[in-house]
Amino acid sequence: MDLLESDRLAKAISRLKDRDREILFARVYGELTFAELGERFHMEPKQAEMAYYYVLRKLRKEMNGNDRF
Secondary structure (H helix, E strand, O other): OOHHHHHHHHHHHHOOOHHHHHHHHHHHOOOOOHHHHHHHHOOOHHHHHHHHHHHHHHHHHHHOOOOOO
C-alpha cells in the first residue's frame, strides 16, 4: 500500500462511527473471533460477523471515492 492509499484509509477509518471503528480494530488488531466480538459488543456471533463485514463495505465505498456511508 502506498502512502496515498494509507492516508486515504486512515481518513476513511477516522470517519467511521466509534462503535464501527471499535469492531474493526477488535477484529483486525485484537484478532478476536466473531464469538468474542459478540461477547464484547453484546450480540450473537453471526451479528458480530455481519457488523464487521458491514464496516468493511463502508471502508471499501470510501476508498473507491464514494464519500457517503
